[in-house]
Amino acid sequence: MTDILMPKATAVWLVDNTSLTFDQIADFCGLHPLEVRGIADGEVARDIRGADPIGNGQLTREELDAAQANSAYRMKAQKSRHAELLKPTKKAPRYTPVSRRQDRPDAIAWFLRNHPEVPDAQISRLLGTTKATIDQIRNRTHWNSANIKPVDPVTLGLSTQMELDAVVRKAADKKAKDDAKAGITDPDGPSLRPASETGAVENAPLATEED
16 A cells, blocks of 8 residues: 555545545545544644645546545555655765774763763764674773773764754753652752751741840
């Protein structure tokens, strides 16, 4: 079955412009018949503008006419070059120039020392490296371990400051949420001890100037 581009928008157009049944539209768009009924009743997809499947090459006029003439007929979607071009493409792996590749171990070492909360997968994506290389540097089994020195990736030209900040912030937020769920507090951060531990007495009288 061919995936329909913008299924809800397509369903909106078919509801408004054809005599197809809810079941026919649902089958073509990959939706539930009740969802199509909701579109017809104005309860679903109110702000969605209809998309003409004939105009964008996903449906032929012959298929539509056959379906309108027979409520048991199920329309077959066409492969649309236009739709294929609009599909999101998978982001290609980051390319690191050859001249910069020897600097990656230093950047990895910087992450391991300064931001151990950043997952290996994030480091791999940002620096264009592999988990195996990260493990080798972490365990000091890398062939060049003796010469690896922690240097931040921005200084090395392996990432922008914005990219680095985004990765570090995301990891820090996740760690904070995980720690909060586990009831862990930062032992190095400032904290207030309860009154029972500090020896403070509740409702103690305030000192006066005469005292």
